[in-house]
Amino acid sequence: MTDGAYVVPDLIEPVLGYRSWTVRIHPSGDPVLASPYRRTIWEPRQTHGARCGVSTWTSPLGVRPVSRAPAGHDAPAEGCTCGVHAWRSEGAALMDAADTRGLRAVSGEVALWGAVLRHKRGWRAEHAYPTRLTVHAATTDGLCFAFTWEAGQLRAVPAEELAPLLEEVYGVPVVIDPGTDPLGPLPRYAPSAQRLPRAHLGITAAEAARLYPRPTLRRRLSDWLTRSG
Secondary structure (H helix, E strand, O other), rough: OHHHHHHHHOOOEEEEEEEEEEEEEEEOOOEEEEOOOOOOEOOOOOOOOOOHHHHOEEEEEEEHHOOOOOOOOOOOOOOOOOOOEEEOOHHHHHHHHHHOOOOOOEEEEEEEEEEEEEEEOOEEEEEEEEEEEEOOOOOOOOEEEEOOOOOOOOOOOHHHHHHHHHHHHHHHOEEOOOOOOOOOOOOOOOOOOOOOOOOOOOOOHHOOOOOHHHHHOOHHHHHHHHHOO
């Protein structure tokens, strides 16, 4: 692994956007970022390049995006949904991840370059790489969620251990949000929730009884605006 920070290639003026990821633990023990929908791995210290996957798209709901772009087109393309997606504002990215039960453990800023198409809420880009990351705690005692590499089982890991590993692996600054960000994902589970292998599929009544009440995004935003005013 190359030492030092990853540097976006020279002579390129990147656009900055915001997005979130799930975390997978490589057999080597290194945490890696993965796209939450396509599950594409964002390789450490390598440019993340887009390719159109509409023809191979799989969804639990059996829904496939419609593309009006020519077959075999480069990503991103007009008339298609392909490309590396990023929100225009950090708040929008956080709110997008807030209701995923902590499954998207990481959010952050990304540099976008190459072909970049703008849409109503953000961008679709040809190339991307993170510039800074935030690890979000999913439990009240600072645990966050990561998936095992092959089986994809969900595990709870300490945020204070995950953050420095991500910083070393990706070569970018990483901070921890313990759940105090008014727009970020809130910790949902009581302390010491070490075994949550099926949190994304549902929880038992006993586990549900331990959950803290979760205010709506509208209420959280209203409270935040009130405090800011």
